[in-house]
Amino acid sequence: MKRNGQVLLTVEHITKQFGGVVAVNDVSFDVNKGEILAVIGPNGAGKTTLFNIVTGILAPSSGTVRFNGTDITGKKPYQIAQLGMTRTFQNLEVFTNMSVIENVMTGAHRNMKTSFLQAGLRVPSVKKEEKAVEEKAMRCLEKVGIAHLAYERAETLPYGNQRLLEIARAIAAEPALILLDEPMAGLNDEESRWLVEVILQLRKEGLTFVFVEHDMETVMAISDHIVVLDNGVKIGEGTPEEIYRNKAVVAAYLGEEETVC
Amino acid sequence: MHERRLGTWLFALGILLFPLIVHSNYLLSILIMIGFYSLVCNGLTMLMGYAGQISLGHAAFYGIGAYTTAYLSATHGWSPWLSIIAGAVISAFIAFIVGIPTFKLKGHYLALATLGFGVIVYTCFKEFTSITGGMNGFFGIPSIKLFAWEFSNDARFYYLIWTVVLLSLLFSQNIIHSRVGRALRSIEGSEAASDAVGIDIMRYKLQVFVYSAICASIAGSLYAHYVTFINPQAFDAMLSIYFLIMVITGGASSIWGAVIGSSVFVLLSELLKEVVPLVFSNAGGEFEIVFFGVLLVVMLIYMPNGLTAAWKKITGKWRTSTTLSPAAKGGGGR
Amino acid sequence: MEVFSQFIQLFFSGLTIGSIYALIAIGFVVTYNVTGVLNFAQGEFAMLGALTAISLSGAGLPLWAAISLAIAIVVLIGALFEKTAIYPARHSSGATLIIITIGVSFVFRGLAIFIWGTQPKSLRPFTANDPITIFQAVLLPQNLWAIAISLVGVFSMGYFFNKTYIGKAVSACVVNKFAARLMGIHPEKMSLIAISISAGLGALAGIVIAPISGASYNMGMMLGMKAFVAAVIGGLTNAPAAVVGAFLLGILESFAEGFWSAGLKDAISFALLLMMLFVKPNGLFAKATGKRV
Numbered sequence: 001m002k003r004n005g006q007v008l009l010t011v012e013h014i015t016k017q018f019g020g021v022v023a024v025n026d027v028s029f030d031v032n033k034g035e036i037l038a039v040i041g042p043n044g045a046g047k048t049t050l051f052n053i054v055t056g057i058l059a060p061s062s063g064t065v066r067f068n069g070t071d072i073t074g075k076k077p078y079q080i081a082q083l084g085m086t087r088t089f090q091n092l093e094v095f096t097n098m099s100v101i102e103n104v105m106t107g108a109h110r111n112m113k114t115s116f117l118q119a120g121l122r123v124p125s126v127k128k129e130e131k132a133v134e135e136k137a138m139r140c141l142e143k144v145g146i147a148h149l150a151y152e153r154a155e156t157l158p159y160g161n162q163r164l165l166e167i168a169r170a171i172a173a174e175p176a177l178i179l180l181d182e183p184m185a186g187l188n189d190e191e192s193r194w195l196v197e198v199i200l201q202l203r204k205e206g207l208t209f210v211f212v213e214h215d216m217e218t219v220m221a222i223s224d225h226i227v228v229l230d231n232g233v234k235i236g237e238g239t240p241e242e243i244y245r246n247k248a249v250v251a252a253y254l255g256e257e258e259t260v261c
Numbered sequence: 262m263h264e265r266r267l268g269t270w271l272f273a274l275g276i277l278l279f280p281l282i283v284h285s286n287y288l289l290s291i292l293i294m295i296g297f298y299s300l301v302c303n304g305l306t307m308l309m310g311y312a313g314q315i316s317l318g319h320a321a322f323y324g325i326g327a328y329t330t331a332y333l334s335a336t337h338g339w340s341p342w343l344s345i346i347a348g349a350v351i352s353a354f355i356a357f358i359v360g361i362p363t364f365k366l367k368g369h370y371l372a373l374a375t376l377g378f379g380v381i382v383y384t385c386f387k388e389f390t391s392i393t394g395g396m397n398g399f400f401g402i403p404s405i406k407l408f409a410w411e412f413s414n415d416a417r418f419y420y421l422i423w424t425v426v427l428l429s430l431l432f433s434q435n436i437i438h439s440r441v442g443r444a445l446r447s448i449e450g451s452e453a454a455s456d457a458v459g460i461d462i463m464r465y466k467l468q469v470f471v472y473s474a475i476c477a478s479i480a481g482s483l484y485a486h487y488v489t490f491i492n493p494q495a496f497d498a499m500l501s502i503y504f505l506i507m508v509i510t511g512g513a514s515s516i517w518g519a520v521i522g523s524s525v526f527v528l529l530s531e532l533l534k535e536v537v538p539l540v541f542s543n544a545g546g547e548f549e550i551v552f553f554g555v556l557l558v559v560m561l562i563y564m565p566n567g568l569t570a571a572w573k574k575i576t577g578k579w580r581t582s583t584t585l586s587p588a589a590k591g592g593g594g595r
Numbered sequence: 596m597e598v599f600s601q602f603i604q605l606f607f608s609g610l611t612i613g614s615i616y617a618l619i620a621i622g623f624v625v626t627y628n629v630t631g632v633l634n635f636a637q638g639e640f641a642m643l644g645a646l647t648a649i650s651l652s653g654a655g656l657p658l659w660a661a662i663s664l665a666i667a668i669v670v671l672i673g674a675l676f677e678k679t680a681i682y683p684a685r686h687s688s689g690a691t692l693i694i695i696t697i698g699v700s701f702v703f704r705g706l707a708i709f710i711w712g713t714q715p716k717s718l719r720p721f722t723a724n725d726p727i728t729i730f731q732a733v734l735l736p737q738n739l740w741a742i743a744i745s746l747v748g749v750f751s752m753g754y755f756f757n758k759t760y761i762g763k764a765v766s767a768c769v770v771n772k773f774a775a776r777l778m779g780i781h782p783e784k785m786s787l788i789a790i791s792i793s794a795g796l797g798a799l800a801g802i803v804i805a806p807i808s809g810a811s812y813n814m815g816m817m818l819g820m821k822a823f824v825a826a827v828i829g830g831l832t833n834a835p836a837a838v839v840g841a842f843l844l845g846i847l848e849s850f851a852e853g854f855w856s857a858g859l860k861d862a863i864s865f866a867l868l869l870m871m872l873f874v875k876p877n878g879l880f881a882k883a884t885g886k887r888v
Contacts, residue, residue: 055457081459093457095450098443106443110459116468119439120432126439133440166454173458315690362873368689369633369831373823374872377865380820384862498816502697509694541709551705557698561691562684 005032008177008208009054009085014063016049016232023049025232026063031177031225036199036209038219041229042252047212050229051181054210055087056080068176082110086170087179094162094169096155100146103154103165104137107172140168144198160191164198171202178202180211184218196222220244228252268517269431276423280416289415291527293487296422297480298523302507303429303516304476309505310513310567311437312469313449314364315372317501318379319477322352324386324496326478327485331402332392334486341405345482349475356474357467364466379501386493398492405486418487425483426520429476433516436472445469499547506557512567521568529556600731605853606846611738611807613845614745615641618800619822620829620837621752622793628832629765629782629789631689632681635696637797638819639703644669644798645810646707649716658721666798672703673794677787685786700815707812718805741803748799749838752792756834765789817861821848824868830878840879 009031016024024046031037039047052058054065056077064073072080081087086107095103112133114126141147144164149157157165163183170178183199184192196218199209213219219226220240227237230252236243243249280289301323308314329348333339339347363374386393393399405412405421412418436442444465447455455462485491503526511522533549541548560567619637626634644665651661680699684692720737727734755762765785767775775782800818801810808814821844828840844864851860871879 057456077456078459078461081457086459087457089453089457093451093454095447095454097446097450102443102446105440106447106455106460107458109440109444112440114440116436116441116472119436119441122435122439126435130439169454169458315693362869366872366876369693370872370876372633372690372693373827374869376820377824377868377872380865381862381869384859384865388856388858388862498820502701505694505697548705548708550701551709554698554701554703554705557701558680558695561687561695561698562680565687565691 005034007031008033008035008068009210010064010066011050011054012064012066014050014053014060014065016046016053016058017061023232024053024060024229027227027229027232027234028063029227029234029237031208031210033176033208034203034206035224036203036211036222037225037227038223039210039212039227039229040214040216040219044231045229046232047229048181049232051179051212055085055179081173081175084110084173084176085179086173086175086177088163088166088170088181088183090182090185092159092162092166094154094157094165096153098154099150100152100154100157100165101134101137101141101150104140104168104172105133107140107169108133108136108174110173137168137172140172141165143171143202144168145194160187163187163191163195167195167198167202171207175207177208177210180209180213182213183211184213184215192218269427269434272517272520273427276427280419286415289419291531293415293419293422295520295523295527296419296426297484297487298504298507298527299426299520300422300429300480300483301477301504302511302519302523303426303433304473305504305508306511306513306516306519306522307433307436307445308469308473309508310518311442311449312445312466314466314470315505316375316470316473317372317498317505318375318377318382319473319504320496320498320500321379321382322356322474322477323481323484323500324382324493325352325355326481327491327496328386328393328399329478330482331399331485331491335399335402336392341403341482341486345479345486348482349478352474352478353471356471360467360470364463364470376498376501379498383493383497386496393493396493398490399485400490402485402489402491404489405483412486422483422487425479429479430516430519437516441465441468499550503553506553508567509557509560510568512564512569515569518567518569525568526553529553597731601853603730603732604734605849607732607734607738609846609849610842611741611845612804612848613825613842614742615800615804615818616822616825616845617838617841618745618748618796618803619818620825620841621749621834622796623822623826624829624832624834624837625752625765625789625796626793627826628834630681630685630786632692632696633689633823633831634790634793635693635819636676636700636703636815637696637793638815638817638822639700640669640673640794640797640815641801641804641818642707642810642812642815643672643703643801645718645801645805645814646711646716646812647798648802649718649805649810650711652718658719662802665802666795669798670791670795673791673797674787676794677790681786681790682783685783700819704812704815711812713812715809715811716805717809718802720806724806735807737806741807744799744803748796749835752796752834755792761788821864824864824871827868827871827876828879830880833878833880836878836880 007030012028014024014027015022027050039050041047049058053060056072056075056079059074064071066072067080067083067085070083072083095106098106112129114129118126138147138150141150144167146161146164149161154165183195187195200222203209223240225237226240226243228235228243228249235252236246236249238246301319305316305319308316326348329351330341330344333344333347334341359378363371366374387395412421444455444460447460448462448465452462507522507526510525511518529552530549533552537548619641622637623634626632626637647668648661648665651664652658656664676699680695684695721740722736724735724737727736756766764780765788767778767780822841825841825844826837828843829836848860848864851863
């Protein structure tokens with residue numbers, strides 16, 4: 001592989017069967033630190049299954065996932081998140097019962113220490129930690145550009161801002177890697193452009209992104225590396241230019257979903 | 262932040278002054294009952310309102326607290342303070358053990374399991390007669406003493422129970438506005454997203470379940486020392502459902518929901534006991550459940566977030582419409 | 596020989612109580628399948644049926660007429676319940692719906708106190724109730740009535756859901772609400788039918804048990820909860836399995852009572868409920884032990 005850099009996430013020979021159906025078949029790829037990697041493929045290609053395996057929602061039938069040197073195969077989602085991998089959701093999973101900033105503060109959970117008893121007794125360290133996390137949450141909101149909405153109820157936010165809120169929540173965890181599940185879904189052009197800008201800026205600050213996406217324009221514009229799945233099999237990977245030149249990809253993917261491009 | 266504390270202090274002041282202004286043992290005894298229930302509902306509101314986990318079995322912990330302290334203090338001569346703590350420890354332990362398999366369940370199954378747990382514990386109160394006295398009840402529970410000061414009359418007990426209630430409300434309020442409280446609320450908001458930010462959902466469900474069990478247990482213990490006589494019927498499945506009614510009536514949008522729900526419940530049942538026999542002369546037994554049933558159905562259909570939320574909605578209508586920024590409105594979306 | 600006769604005795608009383616649980620449990624399953632509501636008021640239909648039949652019979656109606664009329668009245672109450680409490684809340688969460696049905700069960704119980712008071716009442720047996728002796732075990736004809744009526748109820752329900760048009764329509768709603776709507780079947784109407792039928796089954800159960808153990812305003816809660824246990828043993832969605840669960844539970848309780856302690860039989864039933872929920876939440880007869888999370 002000619003990409004250079006430090007490997008952050010390794011997907012090794014992942015296979016997932018549901019009954020007799022092979023949803024993901026022997027897929028392997030690496031994600032390097034500081035990279036934006038896209039996983040693309042037609043509907044039913046196995047992207048979501050793969051995504052769910054990496055985040056720990058599903059256990060693979062075989063193969064391993066390594067993150068930051070740790071084998072995370074079969075670990076629970078929250079354990080994987082605690083290791084520094086957070087995600088956003090295609091169908092938005094904002095905590096509607098909280099304010100915007102509380103959502104983001106919740107994102108910082110893994111780096112905080114307050115226990116049940118400490119919280120109840122509100123020992124001095126809790127106050128300090130609360131203050132620090134509120135400031136940090138505010139900075140995260142500033143990064144995605146919705147700091148002015150910090151004290152609104154999260155459910156009152158329009159769709160596009162909820163997506164940004166999810167990203168703010170994900171970065172509040174100070175993760176090494178963020179997985180984005182179809183981040184452009186449901187956004188209008190202006191919102192998409194802003195989101196791309198946010199992602200590129202965050203990458204500059206050292207974050208790594210893996211995303212599953214339908215919107216080819218975005219994929220080609222911002223990805224450093226692309227993995228293409230079809231029918232559960234990896235049929236190609238490379239830079240956007242390489243993907244454009246890859247005949248198998250063009251045949252399988254573009255042939256089937258011509259309207260996308 | 263400061264507004265939050267101010268409310269608590271004002272409330273504490275009101276509690277402090279009440280017996281000095283109103284001299285009525287009847288009213289005091291009602292307020293004491295409200296105190297017991299507020300303490301239970303405080304924990305239960307954390308469990309149901311904030312973490313979103315239903316329990317139809319909390320009368321069990323109320324009962325375990327009552328019977329443990331009764332048995333240890335009356336039969337074995339322990340100091341009530343110690344026996345109350347022992348009850349809380351036992352309740353916490355049982356909650357922990359029972360919670361592990363129970364909180365793997367959701368929705369209907371969770372409701373059934375907690376209900377079943379409540380019935381089992383109730384049956385134990387009834388059947389383990391050598392400890393509990395069975396249906397004949399448990400007599401002669403000593404009152405609580407602090408040095409030479411005995412909490413034997415209503416005014417004294419009133420201060421004792423409400424001190425405990427206030428402390429527990431403060432504790433809960435601190436929890437809510439912390440890392441732990443956000444973790445709990447996130448479970449109700451979206452378990453998938455809680456997972457995704459590294460929150461160990463099971464751990465927090467168990468913690469809040471144990472906390473709610475301790476609250477219920479201490480309330481039950483204090484109740485036992487207050488009435489000095491208990492029998493199993495005071496801890497049956499109906500009581501668990503009454504707790505549920507209180508929590509739902511009060512709502513979970515603020516910790517005051519626990520106090521408001523308990524007050525509405527106790528005052529309403531006192532009122533009904535006064536008024537209904539005047540209208541229906543043959544009404545007996547627990548006829549007031551009709552009204553609580555209607556209350557429950559109406560609340561859930563029309564005010565599912567409880568009275569405190571309804572109140573907030575009414576008072577907050579203008580505020581939210583003016584503070585919502587133009588950017589938020591014009592953000593697009595679907 | 597004495598142990599054997601006791602065995603037979605307990606077995607029959609287990610079958611009797613099991614048949615009552617079965618009728619109520621079918622109501623649960625039908626309601627749950629069609630509406631997704633776990634109806635805690637289901638046991639109250641038994642109470643309403645029993646007490647109404649007692650009143651009608653006391654007013655001079657022949658027994659068969661009192662029973663039929665009582666069932667009809669409870670079916671109407673069931674329909675009213677669906678219209679006023681379930682339908683307006685049909686978009687609420689499962690837990691909310693459960694609590695609503697608890698609220699309704701309170702209303703039923705409280706109304707029963709207003710109408711019938713708190714004293715237990717009893718219904719005369721369906722036929723002359725001279726004991727029959729089989730293997731030295733003494734059986735009452737009413738027990739046989741209970742078992743027979745419940746079996747008839749169970750099988751006619753099976754016929755209804757598998758063979759009649761309305762029954763099939765209700766079943767279709769269980770399988771796929773959307774498809775059912777495409778076929779011109781309104782799930783809302785089916786919810787009304789399902790709950791009314793369940794109410795009728797509950798009423799029948801109450802009427803059958805009334806001559807054996809009497810009837811009072813608070814009989815519904817325990818009956819309902821036991822029927823829950825039966826339904827859970829059967830996996831909540833499978834009516835025949837719930838019936839088997841009901842008989843198993845009835846027999847287990849009967850033996851627990853006979854050989855151990857009457858008071859602890861409730862604890863045993865609910866311990867069984869917890870074990871089922873923890874270990875086999877899909878029911879005793881589920882093919883795959885799929886994890887239900």
